[in-house]
Amino acid sequence: MSNLGFNIAGVEFKNPVMTASGTFGSVGKEFEQFIDLSSLGAIVVKGISLDPWDGNNSPRIAETYGGMINSVGLQNDGVDNFIKNDMKFLQKHDTNIIVNIAGKTVDEYKEVARRLNDTDIDMIELNISCPNVKEGGVAFGTNALMAESITKEVKSVTNKPLIVKLSPNVTDITEIARAVENGGADCISMINTLIGMKIDIHRRKPVLFNKIGGLSGPAIKPVAIRMVHQVSKTVKIPIIGMGGIMNGEDAIEFIMAGATGVAVGTANLINPTATMDVLDGIKKYMNDYNITDLSSIRGIID
């Protein structure tokens, strides 16, 4: 019997495959008809803020070579609506619930975290890395002092283990990783999207209304692997790796680079069963190479 399970900050995961925030509907309802949601290691919910946010104007998604570029802008119905309307759906499934939180100010982030204290969610993922909102988001994630301080502040009001999601749009990702570890993060997730731009040469205009957006998908995988590897050599807390994972072999690459869990993002928009394909691919790899415990290959790259 192969063992795919692990524990992060007291939370047991049955397997490493999670959904990347924002790429699985808001809470996964649209995917229920395609896969058994209880087979996932965790559902990571789309970014949630204190008040409902409209998101950015359209067009806000475009295809690129090997991926896509988006500027959805964290559209969501707000934390109270999430608790009232979405928790019941999530609790029907035997999987961990991780809520990605966003805010325009530190106080907003803290209030969202506070309101989640009395719910049955398993962990909070602090999104300090969204490139598609004017205030908040990535501003906190590109400055080590701010990243450490917001981690500390949110940690001080939450009773849930805290994951901090890092932006790749920085000069030295290890500096930010060290900062959030010092701030008390229980886990790091990485990477969020890379800032990009696409131009429609016939209209002579950027394709996205917002001009710039976040690049995701297979095109960013080598960047993500490099960063997961660097960060895993820098911090002691576990890493959830993501960026272009399309199949089990991609996931194994992240695990060898040092990731404990993996999240599937853009692949969900191409193939609604992508998470299950990734899980099956991991099991096949373990079977092919007689690996009984995933921990035996975790972080094996020097």
Ligand SMILES: Cc1cc2nc3c(=O)[nH]c(=O)nc-3n(C[C@H](O)[C@H](O)[C@H](O)COP(=O)(O)O)c2cc1C
């Ligand atoms: C349409 C879309 C919406 C996203 N929304 C969020 C979000 O709400 N919060 C967040 O932290 N990341 C968000 N992301 C980033 C993804 O969770 C993930 O970090 C990134 O896409 C890299 O993984 P991938 O290449 O597998 O998509 C979004 C990505 C996409 C493509």
